[in-house]
Amino acid sequence: MDNESQYSGYSYKSSHSRSSRKHRERRDRHRSKSRDGSSRGDKSVTIQAPGEPLLDAESTRGDERDDNWGETTTVVTGTSEHSVSNEDLTRASKELEDSSPLECGRFVGPVLSGVLGVFALLTPLAFLLLPQLLWRDALEPCGTPCEGLYVSLAFKMLVLLISSWALFLRPPRATLPRFFVFRCLLMALVFLFVASYWLFYGVRVLEPRERDYRGIVGYAVSLVDALLFIQYLALVLLEVRHLRPAFSLKVVRSTDGASRFYSVGHLSIQRAAVWLLDHYYTDFPVYNPALLNLPKSVLSKKMSGFKVYSLGEENSTNNSTGQSRAMIAAAARRRDNSHNEYYYEEAEMERRVRKRKARLVVAVEEAFTHIKRLQEDEASSPKHPREVMDPREAAQAIFAPMARAMQKYLRTTRQQPYHSMESIITHLQFCITHNMTPKAFLERYLAPGPTVQYQREKASRGRQWTLVSEEPVTSALRQGQVFSLRRLDFSLVVTVTPLPFLTLGEEFIDPKSHRFVMRLQSETSV
Amino acid sequence: MSFIPGQPVSAVVQRIEIHKLYEGDNLILGFSIGGGIDQDPTQNPFSEDKTDKGIYVTRVSKGGPAEVAGLRLGDKIMQVNGWDMTMVTHDQARKKLTKKNEDVVRLLVTRKSLEETVRQSMMQH
Numbered sequence: 265m266d267n268e269s270q271y272s273g274y275s276y277k278s279s280h281s282r283s284s285r286k287h288r289e290r291r292d293r294h295r296s297k298s299r300d301g302s303s304r305g306d307k308s309v310t311i312q313a314p315g316e317p318l319l320d321a322e323s324t325r326g327d328e329r330d331d332n333w334g335e336t337t338t339v340v341t342g343t344s345e346h347s348v349s350n351e352d353l354t355r356a357s358k359e360l361e362d363s364s365p366l367e368c369g370r371f372v373g374p375v376l377s378g379v380l381g382v383f384a385l386l387t388p389l390a391f392l393l394l395p396q397l398l399w400r401d402a403l404e405p406c407g408t409p410c411e412g413l414y415v416s417l418a419f420k421m422l423v424l425l426i427s428s429w430a431l432f433l434r435p436p437r438a439t440l441p442r443f444f445v446f447r448c449l450l451m452a453l454v455f456l457f458v459a460s461y462w463l464f465y466g467v468r469v470l471e472p473r474e475r476d477y478r479g480i481v482g483y484a485v486s487l488v489d490a491l492l493f494i495q496y497l498a499l500v501l502l503e504v505r506h507l508r509p510a511f512s513l514k515v516v517r518s519t520d521g522a523s524r525f526y527s528v529g530h531l532s533i534q535r536a537a538v539w540l541l542d543h544y545y546t547d548f549p550v551y552n553p554a555l556l557n558l559p560k561s562v563l564s565k566k567m568s569g570f571k572v573y574s575l576g577e578e579n580s581t582n583n584s585t586g587q588s589r590a591m592i593a594a595a596a597r598r599r600d601n602s603h604n605e606y607y608y609e610e611a612e613m614e615r616r617v618r619k620r621k622a623r624l625v626v627a628v629e630e631a632f633t634h635i636k637r638l639q640e641d642e643a644s645s646p647k648h649p650r651e652v653m654d655p656r657e658a659a660q661a662i663f664a665p666m667a668r669a670m671q672k673y674l675r676t677t678r679q680q681p682y683h684s685m686e687s688i689i690t691h692l693q694f695c696i697t698h699n700m701t702p703k704a705f706l707e708r709y710l711a712p713g714p715t716v717q718y719q720r721e722k723a724s725r726g727r728q729w730t731l732v733s734e735e736p737v738t739s740a741l742r743q744g745q746v747f748s749l750r751r752l753d754f755s756l757v758v759t760v761t762p763l764p765f766l767t768l769g770e771e772f773i774d775p776k777s778h779r780f781v782m783r784l785q786s787e788t789s790v
Numbered sequence: 791m792s793f794i795p796g797q798p799v800s801a802v803v804q805r806i807e808i809h810k811l812y813e814g815d816n817l818i819l820g821f822s823i824g825g826g827i828d829q830d831p832t833q834n835p836f837s838e839d840k841t842d843k844g845i846y847v848t849r850v851s852k853g854g855p856a857e858v859a860g861l862r863l864g865d866k867i868m869q870v871n872g873w874d875m876t877m878v879t880h881d882q883a884r885k886k887l888t889k890k891n892e893d894v895v896r897l898l899v900t901r902k903s904l905e906e907t908v909r910q911s912m913m914q915h
Contacts (some may be wrong), residue, residue: 495805559880681850690791716802721884782879783830783833784828784829784830785824785829785830785833785834786824786829786880787823787824787848787849788822788823788847788884789818789821789822789823789851790818790819790822790823790884790887
């Protein structure tokens with residue numbers, strides 16, 4: 265969901281948070297440096313503009329870039345204000361991109377929207393100050409009503425600032441391939457408003473040196489009102505509209521068939537894709553390529569088909585197709601036995617896994633009994649001088665007896681690429697520190713967890729996905745659409761179905777209508 | 791002996807004539823009935839179709855007039871003296887059977903074995 269992306273509202277950022285903005289920038293820069301090590305891509309965008317978000321002018325980039333999906337979620341295009349120059353920007357940013365593939369192109373959008381935002385926020389103040397500076401003596405004195413208006417202006421601007429901080433100043437989490445239509449719309453709207461207000465102000469107030477100061481203050485207040493309403497519009501379009509569920513997405517992973525259903529609201533395809541991927545990382549078990557293949561013994565039986573010798577005509581295609589067809593038919597008949605082998609192989613595999621698991625559980629339980637937490641009062645007692653260890657050493661001490669069982673188990677379940685010895689010891693240390701039982705320690709290894717759990721192990725740069733769709737990705741979700749999200753070695757196929765329309769009827773039951781009788785079975789003798 | 795609501799019921803019946811016996815002040819027939827449209831048909835141990843709400847013979851007293859006349863346990867009574875017994879309440883059935891001014895009751899009863907007998911005899915031809 266693009267919630268996190270910033271965008272237009274950005275405009276409401278203002279001097280108030282300038283200092284905090286600096287801190288943010290510094291923080292973000294540091295974070296981006298450590299991006300390689302960090303697994304959560306989200307806040308590590310090194311955007312110096314506040315609120316990094318959005319609108320990434322590079323939009324049409326596509327995915328050959330290695331940028332992290334987890335990083336800037338900018339929606340392309342933030343800079344719709346200069347609608348004509350958008351293409352230039354895109355082109356320029358594309359060139360920028362090619363030259364320095366990391367972040368330069370990304371910032372054009374956020375910077376522009378930031379500038380627009382600051383400009384919009386300073387405008388009311390400028391409206392108020394300019395007459396004072398330029399023709400102060402000629403102004404009519406304006407007493408209490410003006411002060412009332414000042415107060416209301418101040419409070420409205422405060423509300424504007426706080427809400428834009430809350431809503432818009434969030435680091436983006438994804439980069440979308442095309443424009444985010446609503447954001448462009450909002451940016452355009454903001455620009456239009458501010459420009460028209462300035463136009464009117466310039467022509468009617470600055471030129472003739474208007475003397476009615478109260479009117480000018482009223483005008484500034486009306487601008488702030490308009491900005492508040494635009495923010496309300498932004499809130500509704502960007503945050504609220506897609507909250508009511510309207511479609512059900514079925515996501516199936518192409519390699520091993522893991523599937524889930526999700527309910528989403530009205531989104532465009534690209535936003536739905538981002539939302540989906542957020543949930544993919546926490547819901548789907550990690551993709552383990554080693555688990556996909558049928559055990560060799562089963563397959564080899566199938567492979568050993570018939571050897572067909574062609575007597576005579578070797579080069580005629582007719583014969584070869586006939587030959588292959590005969591082979592296929594024969595193989596089909598023969599395949600009747602391989603399911604048997606598959607079944608037994610599966611049963612054997614399961615038995616093996618269970619045996620190893622039992623050994624592992626016992627070993628871990630035993631290992632955990634070797635250490636216990638030192639109580640405070642025991643520390644000073646000289647009766648039992650024991651060597652006091654910190655969690656790391658304790659973990660290393662008890663790792664030895666369980667190491668072999670653990671390794672064998674991981675190998676049987678083909679999980680060993682995901683867990684190095686170092687990571688196991690770290691996890692053990694973590695569990696010991698938090699007083700976890702052996703079972704809690706083992707939950708990480710006994711079942712394949714969601715992908716986000718393994719992010720540190722895998723390379724954390726470039727969580728890059730390709731959105732493959734037959735329709736333009738900014739079009740809204742519709743019934744029967746199919747699109748897929750592709751990675752290098754697998755893809756997620758998504759099917760859209762609308763949620764059914766519910767006709768809810770009503771039936772009133774009078775509480776007094778609940779009455780019962782005994783079932784009769786009488787027998788009469790006559 | 792299944793029936794379809796709304797359609798005429800056809801069954802192979804046997805005519806049984808029972809002469810009532812005086813026992814003290816009462817006229818008795820020597821059997822007990824169960825069933826009726828106000829009763830629970832699923833409790834009937836004799837019916838094949840558990841939605842059948844007809845009147846069934848649930849007990850025949852030994853040596854009584856009913857046994858002598860040929861009534862058997864589990865028979866379904868279809869008519870009593872011309873009165874229909876397939877769609878009556880339990881009490882109505884009892885009343886029809888125990889009219890004080892009647893000495894004889896002529897019943898039409900049906901049972902499963904009757905149908906089989908008829909079918910077998912028809913097959914022999």
